Amino acid sequence: MTADSSSGAQPGDNRPVLTNRQGHPVYDNQNQRTVGARGPATLENYQFLEKISHFDRERIPERVVHARGVTSYGFFESYGTWGDEPISTFTRAKLFQERGKRTPVALRFSTVIGGRDSSETARDPRGFAIKFYTEDGNWDLVGNNLAVFFIRDAIKFPDVIHSLKPDPVTFRQEPARIFDFMSQTPESMHMLVNVFSPRGIPADYRHMQGFGVNTYKWVNQAGDTKLVKYHWMPKQGVRSMTEDDAAAVQAGDLGHATKDLHDAINRGDFPEWELLVQLMDDNDHPELDFDPLDDTKVWPENDFPALPVGRIVLDRNVENNFAENEQISFGTGVLVDGLDFSDDKMLVGRTFSYSDTQRHRVGPNYLQLPVNQAMGTRVRTNQRDGQMVYYVDSVGENPHVNYEPSITGGLREGHYPTHDEQGPEIRGRLTRQRIPRANDYKQAGQRYMLMQDWERGDLVRNFIDLISQCARPVQERMVWHFLLVEDDLGLRVGEGLGISPDDVKQLDPLPGQDLTDEDRQRLQNLG
Numbered sequence: 001m002t003a004d005s006s007s008g009a010q011p012g013d014n015r016p017v018l019t020n021r022q023g024h025p026v027y028d029n030q031n032q033r034t035v036g037a038r039g040p041a042t043l044e045n046y047q048f049l050e051k052i053s054h055f056d057r058e059r060i061p062e063r064v065v066h067a068r069g070v071t072s073y074g075f076f077e078s079y080g081t082w083g084d085e086p087i088s089t090f091t092r093a094k095l096f097q098e099r100g101k102r103t104p105v106a107l108r109f110s111t112v113i114g115g116r117d118s119s120e121t122a123r124d125p126r127g128f129a130i131k132f133y134t135e136d137g138n139w140d141l142v143g144n145n146l147a148v149f150f151i152r153d154a155i156k157f158p159d160v161i162h163s164l165k166p167d168p169v170t171f172r173q174e175p176a177r178i179f180d181f182m183s184q185t186p187e188s189m190h191m192l193v194n195v196f197s198p199r200g201i202p203a204d205y206r207h208m209q210g211f212g213v214n215t216y217k218w219v220n221q222a223g224d225t226k227l228v229k230y231h232w233m234p235k236q237g238v239r240s241m242t243e244d245d246a247a248a249v250q251a252g253d254l255g256h257a258t259k260d261l262h263d264a265i266n267r268g269d270f271p272e273w274e275l276l277v278q279l280m281d282d283n284d285h286p287e288l289d290f291d292p293l294d295d296t297k298v299w300p301e302n303d304f305p306a307l308p309v310g311r312i313v314l315d316r317n318v319e320n321n322f323a324e325n326e327q328i329s330f331g332t333g334v335l336v337d338g339l340d341f342s343d344d345k346m347l348v349g350r351t352f353s354y355s356d357t358q359r360h361r362v363g364p365n366y367l368q369l370p371v372n373q374a375m376g377t378r379v380r381t382n383q384r385d386g387q388m389v390y391y392v393d394s395v396g397e398n399p400h401v402n403y404e405p406s407i408t409g410g411l412r413e414g415h416y417p418t419h420d421e422q423g424p425e426i427r428g429r430l431t432r433q434r435i436p437r438a439n440d441y442k443q444a445g446q447r448y449m450l451m452q453d454w455e456r457g458d459l460v461r462n463f464i465d466l467i468s469q470c471a472r473p474v475q476e477r478m479v480w481h482f483l484l485v486e487d488d489l490g491l492r493v494g495e496g497l498g499i500s501p502d503d504v505k506q507l508d509p510l511p512g513q514d515l516t517d518e519d520r521q522r523l524q525n526l527g
Protein backbone atom coordinates (compact mmCIF):
# COMPACT_ATOMS: atom_id res chain seq x y z
CA MET A 1 0.00 0.00 0.00
CA THR A 2 1.42 3.39 -0.91
CA ALA A 3 1.49 6.22 1.51
CA ASP A 4 -1.02 8.34 -0.43
CA SER A 5 -3.61 5.58 -1.04
CA SER A 6 -7.14 6.69 -0.09
CA SER A 7 -8.07 3.33 1.38
CA GLY A 8 -6.82 0.58 3.60
CA ALA A 9 -7.61 -1.19 6.84
CA GLN A 10 -8.36 1.09 9.75
CA PRO A 11 -7.02 0.01 13.12
CA GLY A 12 -9.68 -1.95 15.05
CA ASP A 13 -11.74 -2.87 11.97
CA ASN A 14 -12.25 -6.64 12.29
CA ARG A 15 -14.49 -7.21 9.25
CA PRO A 16 -13.29 -9.91 6.80
CA VAL A 17 -10.96 -8.71 4.08
CA LEU A 18 -12.22 -8.39 0.50
CA THR A 19 -10.49 -10.70 -1.98
CA ASN A 20 -10.71 -11.33 -5.68
CA ARG A 21 -11.89 -14.70 -7.00
CA GLN A 22 -8.29 -15.96 -6.99
CA GLY A 23 -8.22 -15.42 -3.24
CA HIS A 24 -5.84 -12.46 -3.39
CA PRO A 25 -6.53 -9.81 -0.73
CA VAL A 26 -7.64 -6.46 -2.18
CA TYR A 27 -5.62 -3.66 -0.64
CA ASP A 28 -7.14 -0.82 -2.62
CA ASN A 29 -10.67 -1.02 -4.04
CA GLN A 30 -10.88 2.70 -4.85
CA ASN A 31 -8.01 3.36 -7.27
CA GLN A 32 -6.80 1.61 -10.42
CA ARG A 33 -3.09 1.10 -10.86
CA THR A 34 -1.77 4.04 -12.92
CA VAL A 35 1.51 5.63 -13.89
CA GLY A 36 1.49 8.50 -11.46
CA ALA A 37 -1.61 9.78 -9.71
CA ARG A 38 -3.18 11.16 -12.93
CA GLY A 39 -2.67 8.07 -15.17
CA PRO A 40 -2.43 6.55 -17.73
CA ALA A 41 -3.75 3.20 -16.42
CA THR A 42 -1.78 0.02 -16.89
CA LEU A 43 -3.12 -3.00 -18.73
CA GLU A 44 -1.78 -5.68 -16.39
CA ASN A 45 -4.17 -4.33 -13.75
CA TYR A 46 -5.51 -7.83 -12.91
CA GLN A 47 -7.72 -6.88 -10.00
CA PHE A 48 -9.42 -4.06 -11.90
CA LEU A 49 -9.85 -6.08 -15.10
CA GLU A 50 -11.37 -9.04 -13.21
CA LYS A 51 -13.76 -6.77 -11.39
CA ILE A 52 -14.97 -4.86 -14.43
CA SER A 53 -15.09 -7.81 -16.84
CA HIS A 54 -17.12 -9.88 -14.39
CA PHE A 55 -19.48 -6.95 -13.98
CA ASP A 56 -19.80 -6.76 -17.78
CA ARG A 57 -21.17 -10.30 -17.68
CA GLU A 58 -23.52 -9.96 -14.69
CA ARG A 59 -26.69 -10.30 -16.72
CA ILE A 60 -27.82 -13.50 -18.32
CA PRO A 61 -30.63 -13.43 -20.87
CA GLU A 62 -33.89 -12.92 -19.04
CA ARG A 63 -36.63 -15.50 -19.51
CA VAL A 64 -38.28 -14.96 -22.91
CA VAL A 65 -41.58 -15.03 -20.98
CA HIS A 66 -42.21 -14.79 -17.22
CA ALA A 67 -39.07 -12.66 -16.73
CA ARG A 68 -40.39 -10.87 -13.63
CA GLY A 69 -40.93 -13.20 -10.73
CA VAL A 70 -40.25 -14.11 -7.12
CA THR A 71 -39.30 -17.45 -5.58
CA SER A 72 -39.90 -18.75 -2.06
CA TYR A 73 -39.43 -22.08 -0.36
CA GLY A 74 -41.64 -24.26 1.79
CA PHE A 75 -43.15 -27.72 1.86
CA PHE A 76 -45.92 -29.78 0.32
CA GLU A 77 -47.87 -31.99 2.72
CA SER A 78 -49.95 -34.88 1.40
CA TYR A 79 -53.37 -35.87 2.75
CA GLY A 80 -52.83 -39.42 1.40
CA THR A 81 -56.35 -39.69 -0.05
CA TRP A 82 -58.50 -38.54 -2.95
CA GLY A 83 -62.08 -38.46 -1.69
CA ASP A 84 -62.74 -41.71 0.17
CA GLU A 85 -60.00 -43.60 -1.66
CA PRO A 86 -56.36 -43.98 -0.70
CA ILE A 87 -54.41 -42.00 -3.26
CA SER A 88 -52.50 -45.18 -4.24
CA THR A 89 -55.66 -46.25 -6.12
CA PHE A 90 -54.79 -43.57 -8.66
CA THR A 91 -51.07 -42.77 -8.44
CA ARG A 92 -47.98 -44.48 -7.11
CA ALA A 93 -46.06 -41.16 -6.89
CA LYS A 94 -44.26 -41.45 -3.56
CA LEU A 95 -44.77 -37.88 -2.40
CA PHE A 96 -48.56 -38.41 -2.25
CA GLN A 97 -48.72 -41.80 -0.53
CA GLU A 98 -48.69 -41.16 3.23
CA ARG A 99 -50.88 -38.72 5.07
CA GLY A 100 -48.70 -35.97 6.56
CA LYS A 101 -45.66 -36.69 4.39
CA ARG A 102 -43.74 -33.48 3.63
CA THR A 103 -41.71 -32.71 0.51
CA PRO A 104 -39.58 -29.54 0.21
CA VAL A 105 -40.68 -27.16 -2.56
CA ALA A 106 -39.65 -23.97 -4.32
CA LEU A 107 -42.45 -21.89 -5.81
CA ARG A 108 -41.91 -19.10 -8.34
CA PHE A 109 -44.69 -16.61 -9.07
CA SER A 110 -44.38 -14.40 -12.12
CA THR A 111 -45.99 -12.11 -14.63
CA VAL A 112 -45.66 -13.17 -18.28
CA ILE A 113 -45.04 -10.38 -20.74
CA GLY A 114 -42.99 -7.64 -19.06
CA GLY A 115 -39.22 -7.65 -18.60
CA ARG A 116 -37.32 -8.49 -15.44
CA ASP A 117 -37.96 -5.09 -13.80
CA SER A 118 -41.48 -4.47 -15.12
CA SER A 119 -44.55 -3.61 -13.07
CA GLU A 120 -46.29 -6.32 -11.08
CA THR A 121 -49.64 -4.61 -11.54
CA ALA A 122 -49.73 -5.50 -15.24
CA ARG A 123 -52.87 -7.03 -16.68
CA ASP A 124 -51.34 -10.37 -17.53
CA PRO A 125 -51.69 -14.04 -16.55
CA ARG A 126 -49.56 -14.91 -13.51
CA GLY A 127 -47.19 -17.88 -13.45
CA PHE A 128 -47.44 -20.41 -10.63
CA ALA A 129 -44.46 -22.78 -10.96
CA ILE A 130 -43.58 -25.34 -8.30
CA LYS A 131 -40.51 -27.52 -7.94
CA PHE A 132 -41.04 -30.50 -5.62
CA TYR A 133 -37.70 -31.92 -4.43
CA THR A 134 -38.96 -35.52 -4.02
CA GLU A 135 -37.07 -38.68 -3.08
CA ASP A 136 -37.54 -39.85 -6.68
CA GLY A 137 -36.02 -36.67 -8.07
CA ASN A 138 -37.65 -33.38 -9.00
CA TRP A 139 -41.21 -32.83 -10.10
CA ASP A 140 -42.10 -29.45 -11.64
CA LEU A 141 -45.69 -28.31 -12.02
CA VAL A 142 -45.62 -25.17 -14.17
CA GLY A 143 -49.02 -23.48 -14.20
CA ASN A 144 -50.88 -20.19 -14.13
CA ASN A 145 -53.60 -18.44 -12.12
CA LEU A 146 -56.37 -18.53 -14.74
CA ALA A 147 -56.97 -22.25 -15.37
CA VAL A 148 -56.93 -21.99 -19.18
CA PHE A 149 -54.68 -20.66 -21.95
CA PHE A 150 -54.96 -18.63 -25.19
CA ILE A 151 -54.12 -21.45 -27.62
CA ARG A 152 -54.23 -25.23 -27.71
CA ASP A 153 -51.36 -26.12 -30.06
CA ALA A 154 -47.74 -25.35 -29.14
CA ILE A 155 -46.91 -24.34 -32.72
CA LYS A 156 -48.86 -21.11 -32.12
CA PHE A 157 -46.98 -20.11 -28.93
CA PRO A 158 -44.36 -17.80 -30.53
CA ASP A 159 -47.19 -15.98 -32.37
CA VAL A 160 -49.44 -15.45 -29.37
CA ILE A 161 -46.47 -14.21 -27.35
CA HIS A 162 -45.27 -11.90 -30.15
CA SER A 163 -48.74 -10.35 -30.32
CA LEU A 164 -48.70 -9.69 -26.57
CA LYS A 165 -45.07 -8.50 -26.33
CA PRO A 166 -44.07 -4.94 -27.28
CA ASP A 167 -44.37 -3.91 -30.92
CA PRO A 168 -41.02 -4.52 -32.68
CA VAL A 169 -41.02 -0.90 -33.95
CA THR A 170 -42.59 1.19 -31.17
CA PHE A 171 -41.63 -1.19 -28.34
CA ARG A 172 -45.01 -0.63 -26.71
CA GLN A 173 -47.63 -3.24 -25.97
CA GLU A 174 -50.24 -2.40 -28.61
CA PRO A 175 -53.90 -3.48 -28.30
CA ALA A 176 -54.13 -3.27 -32.11
CA ARG A 177 -51.62 -6.13 -32.42
CA ILE A 178 -53.07 -8.20 -29.57
CA PHE A 179 -56.64 -8.16 -30.87
CA ASP A 180 -55.51 -8.52 -34.49
CA PHE A 181 -54.11 -11.93 -33.48
CA MET A 182 -56.90 -12.87 -31.06
CA SER A 183 -59.61 -11.99 -33.59
CA GLN A 184 -58.18 -14.74 -35.80
CA THR A 185 -57.81 -17.16 -32.87
CA PRO A 186 -61.27 -18.09 -31.59
CA GLU A 187 -59.86 -20.56 -29.04
CA SER A 188 -58.51 -17.53 -27.13
CA MET A 189 -62.00 -16.31 -26.11
CA HIS A 190 -62.15 -18.22 -22.82
CA MET A 191 -58.75 -16.85 -21.76
CA LEU A 192 -59.63 -13.32 -22.91
CA VAL A 193 -62.75 -13.10 -20.71
CA ASN A 194 -60.51 -14.07 -17.81
CA VAL A 195 -57.51 -11.85 -18.53
CA PHE A 196 -59.56 -8.71 -19.21
CA SER A 197 -61.77 -9.21 -16.14
CA PRO A 198 -60.49 -8.17 -12.68
CA ARG A 199 -58.91 -11.65 -12.40
CA GLY A 200 -56.34 -10.38 -14.94
CA ILE A 201 -54.78 -8.19 -12.22
CA PRO A 202 -54.45 -10.25 -9.01
CA ALA A 203 -54.06 -8.05 -5.92
CA ASP A 204 -50.75 -9.83 -5.19
CA TYR A 205 -49.32 -13.35 -5.39
CA ARG A 206 -50.68 -14.55 -2.03
CA HIS A 207 -54.28 -13.89 -3.03
CA MET A 208 -54.55 -15.79 -6.27
CA GLN A 209 -55.30 -19.34 -7.37
CA GLY A 210 -52.96 -21.61 -9.29
CA PHE A 211 -53.74 -24.25 -11.91
CA GLY A 212 -51.70 -26.86 -13.75
CA VAL A 213 -53.81 -25.87 -16.83
CA ASN A 214 -52.59 -28.69 -19.07
CA THR A 215 -53.92 -32.21 -18.61
CA TYR A 216 -51.49 -34.69 -17.08
CA LYS A 217 -51.80 -38.35 -16.07
CA TRP A 218 -51.60 -40.28 -12.85
CA VAL A 219 -50.34 -43.87 -12.97
CA ASN A 220 -50.95 -46.48 -10.26
CA GLN A 221 -49.02 -49.60 -9.32
CA ALA A 222 -50.89 -51.70 -11.90
CA GLY A 223 -50.08 -49.25 -14.72
CA ASP A 224 -53.66 -47.93 -14.91
CA THR A 225 -53.81 -44.28 -15.88
CA LYS A 226 -56.20 -41.41 -15.16
CA LEU A 227 -56.26 -37.96 -16.71
CA VAL A 228 -55.63 -35.30 -14.06
CA LYS A 229 -55.97 -31.55 -13.59
CA TYR A 230 -54.39 -29.65 -10.66
CA HIS A 231 -55.87 -26.66 -8.80
CA TRP A 232 -54.28 -24.56 -6.02
CA MET A 233 -56.66 -22.63 -3.75
CA PRO A 234 -55.22 -19.90 -1.52
CA LYS A 235 -56.17 -20.06 2.18
CA GLN A 236 -55.73 -16.27 2.10
CA GLY A 237 -58.68 -15.89 -0.32
CA VAL A 238 -58.73 -14.45 -3.84
CA ARG A 239 -58.39 -10.70 -4.42
CA SER A 240 -58.11 -8.75 -7.63
CA MET A 241 -57.60 -5.16 -8.75
CA THR A 242 -59.37 -2.94 -11.22
CA GLU A 243 -57.35 -0.75 -13.63
CA ASP A 244 -57.77 2.18 -11.22
CA ASP A 245 -56.58 0.18 -8.20
CA ALA A 246 -53.61 -1.03 -10.23
CA ALA A 247 -52.68 2.47 -11.39
CA ALA A 248 -52.68 3.68 -7.78
CA VAL A 249 -50.45 0.81 -6.59
CA GLN A 250 -48.10 1.15 -9.55
CA ALA A 251 -47.61 4.85 -8.88
CA GLY A 252 -45.80 3.92 -5.67
CA ASP A 253 -44.17 0.58 -6.38
CA LEU A 254 -43.41 -1.58 -9.41
CA GLY A 255 -42.72 -4.63 -7.25
CA HIS A 256 -45.57 -4.61 -4.74
CA ALA A 257 -46.38 -8.35 -5.11
CA THR A 258 -42.78 -9.45 -4.50
CA LYS A 259 -42.63 -7.17 -1.46
CA ASP A 260 -45.95 -8.45 -0.15
CA LEU A 261 -44.76 -12.06 -0.32
CA HIS A 262 -41.34 -11.33 1.21
CA ASP A 263 -42.85 -9.29 4.02
CA ALA A 264 -45.51 -11.91 4.85
CA ILE A 265 -42.90 -14.66 5.08
CA ASN A 266 -40.52 -12.48 7.10
CA ARG A 267 -43.21 -11.74 9.68
CA GLY A 268 -44.14 -15.45 9.95
CA ASP A 269 -47.48 -15.08 8.17
CA PHE A 270 -46.82 -18.09 5.92
CA PRO A 271 -49.07 -18.27 2.86
CA GLU A 272 -50.77 -21.57 2.12
CA TRP A 273 -52.59 -23.16 -0.81
CA GLU A 274 -54.62 -26.37 -0.87
CA LEU A 275 -54.11 -28.71 -3.80
CA LEU A 276 -57.31 -30.07 -5.34
CA VAL A 277 -57.30 -32.62 -8.10
CA GLN A 278 -59.82 -33.59 -10.78
CA LEU A 279 -59.60 -37.05 -12.30
CA MET A 280 -61.07 -38.49 -15.49
CA ASP A 281 -60.80 -41.91 -17.09
CA ASP A 282 -57.99 -41.99 -19.62
CA ASN A 283 -59.83 -41.85 -22.93
CA ASP A 284 -61.12 -39.17 -25.30
CA HIS A 285 -64.59 -38.98 -23.71
CA PRO A 286 -66.81 -38.75 -26.80
CA GLU A 287 -69.75 -37.93 -24.50
CA LEU A 288 -68.25 -34.51 -23.65
CA ASP A 289 -68.70 -31.45 -25.84
CA PHE A 290 -65.00 -30.59 -25.44
CA ASP A 291 -61.75 -32.53 -25.59
CA PRO A 292 -60.27 -33.32 -22.16
CA LEU A 293 -56.79 -32.57 -23.56
CA ASP A 294 -57.77 -29.05 -24.65
CA ASP A 295 -56.12 -26.45 -22.39
CA THR A 296 -58.65 -23.77 -23.38
CA LYS A 297 -61.22 -25.71 -21.35
CA VAL A 298 -61.96 -26.39 -17.70
CA TRP A 299 -63.57 -29.64 -16.59
CA PRO A 300 -67.05 -29.04 -15.08
CA GLU A 301 -66.69 -29.63 -11.35
CA ASN A 302 -70.18 -31.11 -11.02
CA ASP A 303 -69.13 -34.02 -13.21
CA PHE A 304 -65.48 -34.13 -12.20
CA PRO A 305 -65.17 -33.11 -8.56
CA ALA A 306 -62.04 -31.24 -7.46
CA LEU A 307 -61.01 -33.01 -4.27
CA PRO A 308 -58.23 -32.00 -1.85
CA VAL A 309 -55.05 -34.07 -1.79
CA GLY A 310 -52.59 -31.85 0.05
CA ARG A 311 -51.38 -28.37 0.87
CA ILE A 312 -48.37 -26.19 0.26
CA VAL A 313 -46.92 -23.72 2.76
CA LEU A 314 -44.26 -21.12 1.95
CA ASP A 315 -42.06 -20.31 4.93
CA ARG A 316 -38.68 -19.11 3.63
CA ASN A 317 -37.44 -16.38 1.31
CA VAL A 318 -34.46 -16.72 -0.99
CA GLU A 319 -31.05 -15.55 0.22
CA ASN A 320 -30.02 -14.38 -3.23
CA ASN A 321 -32.38 -13.33 -5.97
CA PHE A 322 -30.05 -14.16 -8.86
CA ALA A 323 -28.97 -17.62 -7.72
CA GLU A 324 -32.38 -18.77 -6.59
CA ASN A 325 -35.00 -16.81 -8.54
CA GLU A 326 -33.25 -15.86 -11.78
CA GLN A 327 -31.53 -19.21 -12.30
CA ILE A 328 -34.26 -21.53 -11.05
CA SER A 329 -35.46 -23.54 -14.03
CA PHE A 330 -38.80 -25.33 -14.32
CA GLY A 331 -40.11 -27.58 -17.05
CA THR A 332 -43.21 -29.60 -17.84
CA GLY A 333 -41.09 -32.66 -18.67
CA VAL A 334 -39.82 -32.89 -15.11
CA LEU A 335 -42.02 -35.66 -13.69
CA VAL A 336 -41.50 -38.51 -11.23
CA ASP A 337 -42.69 -42.10 -11.29
CA GLY A 338 -46.48 -42.25 -10.92
CA LEU A 339 -47.02 -38.96 -12.82
CA ASP A 340 -47.03 -38.69 -16.60
CA PHE A 341 -47.73 -36.53 -19.66
CA SER A 342 -50.92 -36.63 -21.61
CA ASP A 343 -51.05 -36.14 -25.39
CA ASP A 344 -52.20 -32.53 -24.88
CA LYS A 345 -50.59 -30.81 -27.90
CA MET A 346 -49.47 -27.85 -25.82
CA LEU A 347 -47.84 -30.00 -23.21
CA VAL A 348 -45.53 -31.84 -25.60
CA GLY A 349 -44.42 -28.53 -27.13
CA ARG A 350 -43.85 -26.97 -23.73
CA THR A 351 -41.83 -29.94 -22.61
CA PHE A 352 -39.27 -29.39 -25.38
CA SER A 353 -39.24 -25.62 -24.97
CA TYR A 354 -38.36 -25.30 -21.26
CA SER A 355 -35.11 -27.25 -21.10
CA ASP A 356 -34.14 -25.92 -24.53
CA THR A 357 -34.42 -22.30 -23.37
CA GLN A 358 -32.68 -23.08 -20.08
CA ARG A 359 -29.63 -24.55 -21.82
CA HIS A 360 -29.43 -21.21 -23.64
CA ARG A 361 -30.48 -18.91 -20.78
CA VAL A 362 -28.62 -20.46 -17.85
CA GLY A 363 -26.22 -22.86 -19.59
CA PRO A 364 -25.98 -26.57 -20.40
CA ASN A 365 -25.17 -27.49 -16.80
CA TYR A 366 -28.11 -25.57 -15.28
CA LEU A 367 -29.20 -28.68 -13.38
CA GLN A 368 -26.00 -28.60 -11.31
CA LEU A 369 -26.95 -25.29 -9.69
CA PRO A 370 -28.09 -25.77 -6.08
CA VAL A 371 -31.63 -24.48 -6.68
CA ASN A 372 -32.17 -26.86 -9.59
CA GLN A 373 -30.45 -29.93 -8.12
CA ALA A 374 -32.54 -32.97 -7.28
CA MET A 375 -31.77 -32.61 -3.60
CA GLY A 376 -34.16 -35.35 -2.51
CA THR A 377 -32.07 -38.03 -4.20
CA ARG A 378 -28.52 -38.69 -5.42
CA VAL A 379 -27.77 -37.69 -9.03
CA ARG A 380 -25.51 -40.13 -10.89
CA THR A 381 -24.99 -39.57 -14.60
CA ASN A 382 -22.47 -40.15 -17.35
CA GLN A 383 -22.95 -36.58 -18.55
CA ARG A 384 -19.64 -34.76 -18.49
CA ASP A 385 -18.11 -31.35 -19.10
CA GLY A 386 -19.63 -28.40 -20.93
CA GLN A 387 -19.65 -24.75 -20.06
CA MET A 388 -19.61 -23.94 -16.34
CA VAL A 389 -19.61 -27.55 -15.19
CA TYR A 390 -19.50 -27.33 -11.42
CA TYR A 391 -18.57 -30.85 -10.35
CA VAL A 392 -18.62 -34.43 -11.65
CA ASP A 393 -21.98 -36.08 -10.98
CA SER A 394 -21.56 -39.11 -8.71
CA VAL A 395 -19.97 -42.07 -10.43
CA GLY A 396 -19.71 -45.77 -9.56
CA GLU A 397 -16.67 -47.48 -8.02
CA ASN A 398 -14.54 -46.96 -11.12
CA PRO A 399 -14.11 -43.29 -12.08
CA HIS A 400 -12.69 -44.25 -15.49
CA VAL A 401 -16.05 -45.61 -16.62
CA ASN A 402 -18.28 -42.77 -17.76
CA TYR A 403 -20.23 -44.95 -20.17
CA GLU A 404 -22.79 -47.71 -19.87
CA PRO A 405 -22.92 -50.73 -20.28
CA SER A 406 -19.63 -51.88 -18.82
CA ILE A 407 -18.36 -54.98 -17.00
CA THR A 408 -15.58 -53.04 -15.26
CA GLY A 409 -17.68 -50.72 -13.11
CA GLY A 410 -19.66 -47.57 -13.67
CA LEU A 411 -23.36 -47.10 -13.27
CA ARG A 412 -26.04 -49.64 -14.13
CA GLU A 413 -29.60 -49.23 -15.37
CA GLY A 414 -32.37 -49.28 -12.78
CA HIS A 415 -35.35 -51.60 -12.82
CA TYR A 416 -38.80 -50.31 -13.74
CA PRO A 417 -40.76 -49.92 -10.49
CA THR A 418 -43.48 -52.16 -11.95
CA HIS A 419 -43.57 -52.57 -15.71
CA ASP A 420 -43.04 -50.25 -18.63
CA GLU A 421 -46.46 -50.44 -20.27
CA GLN A 422 -49.30 -48.23 -19.20
CA GLY A 423 -52.38 -46.42 -20.43
CA PRO A 424 -54.66 -47.10 -23.38
CA GLU A 425 -53.48 -48.22 -26.81
CA ILE A 426 -53.33 -45.35 -29.31
CA ARG A 427 -53.70 -45.68 -33.08
CA GLY A 428 -53.79 -43.00 -35.76
CA ARG A 429 -52.20 -41.73 -38.96
CA LEU A 430 -49.75 -38.86 -39.12
CA THR A 431 -51.59 -35.64 -39.86
CA ARG A 432 -51.83 -31.92 -39.14
CA GLN A 433 -55.35 -31.24 -37.95
CA ARG A 434 -57.20 -29.20 -35.40
CA ILE A 435 -58.73 -31.28 -32.67
CA PRO A 436 -62.45 -31.94 -33.10
CA ARG A 437 -64.88 -30.45 -30.54
CA ALA A 438 -63.15 -27.05 -30.51
CA ASN A 439 -66.27 -25.51 -28.93
CA ASP A 440 -64.53 -22.17 -28.54
CA TYR A 441 -67.36 -20.07 -27.14
CA LYS A 442 -69.48 -22.07 -24.68
CA GLN A 443 -67.18 -22.09 -21.66
CA ALA A 444 -66.19 -18.47 -22.31
CA GLY A 445 -69.90 -17.60 -22.14
CA GLN A 446 -70.40 -19.64 -18.97
CA ARG A 447 -67.46 -17.87 -17.35
CA TYR A 448 -68.95 -14.49 -18.32
CA MET A 449 -72.32 -15.40 -16.82
CA LEU A 450 -70.67 -16.62 -13.60
CA MET A 451 -69.07 -13.23 -12.98
CA GLN A 452 -70.57 -10.71 -10.62
CA ASP A 453 -72.16 -7.62 -12.19
CA TRP A 454 -69.24 -5.34 -11.38
CA GLU A 455 -66.79 -7.87 -12.88
CA ARG A 456 -68.79 -8.01 -16.12
CA GLY A 457 -68.88 -4.22 -16.17
CA ASP A 458 -65.12 -4.04 -15.71
CA LEU A 459 -64.54 -6.63 -18.46
CA VAL A 460 -66.77 -4.78 -20.93
CA ARG A 461 -65.09 -1.45 -20.17
CA ASN A 462 -61.62 -2.95 -20.62
CA PHE A 463 -62.56 -4.52 -23.94
CA ILE A 464 -64.11 -1.29 -25.24
CA ASP A 465 -61.14 0.78 -24.14
CA LEU A 466 -58.58 -1.49 -25.84
CA ILE A 467 -60.47 -2.72 -28.88
CA SER A 468 -61.42 0.86 -29.79
CA GLN A 469 -57.69 1.30 -30.56
CA CYS A 470 -57.86 -1.43 -33.23
CA ALA A 471 -58.59 -1.33 -36.95
CA ARG A 472 -62.30 -1.50 -37.81
CA PRO A 473 -62.22 -5.08 -39.27
CA VAL A 474 -60.59 -6.29 -36.03
CA GLN A 475 -63.27 -4.52 -33.97
CA GLU A 476 -66.03 -6.09 -36.02
CA ARG A 477 -64.56 -9.58 -35.79
CA MET A 478 -64.15 -9.25 -32.01
CA VAL A 479 -67.80 -8.18 -31.63
CA TRP A 480 -68.79 -11.15 -33.84
CA HIS A 481 -66.87 -13.50 -31.49
CA PHE A 482 -68.37 -11.89 -28.38
CA LEU A 483 -71.89 -12.31 -29.75
CA LEU A 484 -71.10 -16.01 -30.08
CA VAL A 485 -69.71 -16.09 -26.53
CA GLU A 486 -72.79 -14.48 -24.97
CA ASP A 487 -75.35 -12.02 -26.41
CA ASP A 488 -74.97 -9.64 -23.50
CA LEU A 489 -71.18 -9.40 -23.93
CA GLY A 490 -71.39 -8.88 -27.70
CA LEU A 491 -74.15 -6.29 -27.42
CA ARG A 492 -72.44 -4.28 -24.69
CA VAL A 493 -68.97 -4.25 -26.27
CA GLY A 494 -70.59 -3.59 -29.67
CA GLU A 495 -72.53 -0.65 -28.28
CA GLY A 496 -69.35 0.85 -26.86
CA LEU A 497 -67.64 0.52 -30.23
CA GLY A 498 -70.64 1.64 -32.30
CA ILE A 499 -71.04 -1.81 -33.90
CA SER A 500 -74.45 -3.51 -34.00
CA PRO A 501 -75.20 -7.20 -34.68
CA ASP A 502 -76.45 -6.04 -38.09
CA ASP A 503 -72.98 -4.66 -38.88
CA VAL A 504 -71.33 -8.06 -38.37
CA LYS A 505 -73.93 -10.55 -39.50
CA GLN A 506 -72.43 -10.78 -42.99
CA LEU A 507 -69.07 -12.02 -41.63
CA ASP A 508 -68.28 -15.65 -42.51
CA PRO A 509 -66.80 -17.99 -39.94
CA LEU A 510 -62.98 -17.98 -40.00
CA PRO A 511 -61.33 -20.42 -42.45
CA GLY A 512 -61.59 -23.96 -41.06
CA GLN A 513 -63.58 -22.82 -38.04
CA ASP A 514 -65.54 -25.55 -36.34
CA LEU A 515 -68.88 -24.19 -35.04
CA THR A 516 -71.32 -26.03 -32.80
CA ASP A 517 -75.07 -26.14 -33.47
CA GLU A 518 -75.53 -23.61 -30.69
CA ASP A 519 -72.98 -21.28 -32.35
CA ARG A 520 -74.85 -21.56 -35.68
CA GLN A 521 -78.10 -20.79 -33.93
CA ARG A 522 -76.59 -17.66 -32.41
CA LEU A 523 -75.31 -16.60 -35.84
CA GLN A 524 -78.77 -17.03 -37.32
CA ASN A 525 -80.23 -14.89 -34.55
CA LEU A 526 -77.93 -12.04 -35.62
CA GLY A 527 -79.82 -11.57 -38.81
Ligand code: HEM
Pocket residue numbers: 062063064065066069108109110126127128129142143144149153154155157211212213214295328329330346347349350353354357358361
Ligand atom coordinates in the same frame (compact mmCIF):
# COMPACT_ATOMS: atom_id res chain seq x y z
C1 HEM B 1 -41.94 -19.97 -18.69
C2 HEM B 1 -42.52 -21.72 -23.12
C3 HEM B 1 -47.22 -22.41 -22.31
C4 HEM B 1 -46.49 -21.29 -17.70
C5 HEM B 1 -41.72 -20.32 -19.99
C6 HEM B 1 -40.46 -20.18 -20.67
C7 HEM B 1 -40.63 -20.68 -21.90
C8 HEM B 1 -41.98 -21.12 -22.02
C9 HEM B 1 -39.58 -20.77 -23.00
C10 HEM B 1 -39.20 -19.59 -20.07
C11 HEM B 1 -38.56 -20.65 -19.20
C12 HEM B 1 -37.24 -20.26 -18.66
O1 HEM B 1 -36.56 -19.40 -19.23
O2 HEM B 1 -36.84 -20.86 -17.64
C13 HEM B 1 -43.83 -22.10 -23.27
C14 HEM B 1 -44.40 -22.71 -24.44
C15 HEM B 1 -45.72 -22.88 -24.22
C16 HEM B 1 -45.98 -22.39 -22.89
C17 HEM B 1 -43.61 -23.08 -25.70
C18 HEM B 1 -46.79 -23.45 -25.10
C19 HEM B 1 -46.53 -24.27 -26.06
C20 HEM B 1 -47.43 -22.18 -21.00
C21 HEM B 1 -48.66 -22.42 -20.32
C22 HEM B 1 -48.45 -22.09 -19.03
C23 HEM B 1 -47.08 -21.66 -18.88
C24 HEM B 1 -49.93 -22.98 -20.94
C25 HEM B 1 -49.40 -22.16 -17.89
C26 HEM B 1 -49.99 -23.26 -17.61
C27 HEM B 1 -45.19 -20.85 -17.59
C28 HEM B 1 -44.62 -20.39 -16.35
C29 HEM B 1 -43.31 -20.00 -16.64
C30 HEM B 1 -43.11 -20.24 -18.04
C31 HEM B 1 -45.29 -20.34 -15.00
C32 HEM B 1 -42.31 -19.39 -15.67
C33 HEM B 1 -41.53 -20.45 -14.95
C34 HEM B 1 -40.60 -19.79 -13.98
O3 HEM B 1 -41.13 -19.16 -13.03
O4 HEM B 1 -39.38 -19.89 -14.15
N1 HEM B 1 -42.64 -20.88 -20.84
N2 HEM B 1 -44.81 -21.93 -22.34
N3 HEM B 1 -46.49 -21.72 -20.09
N4 HEM B 1 -44.25 -20.76 -18.58
FE1 HEM B 1 -44.54 -21.37 -20.43
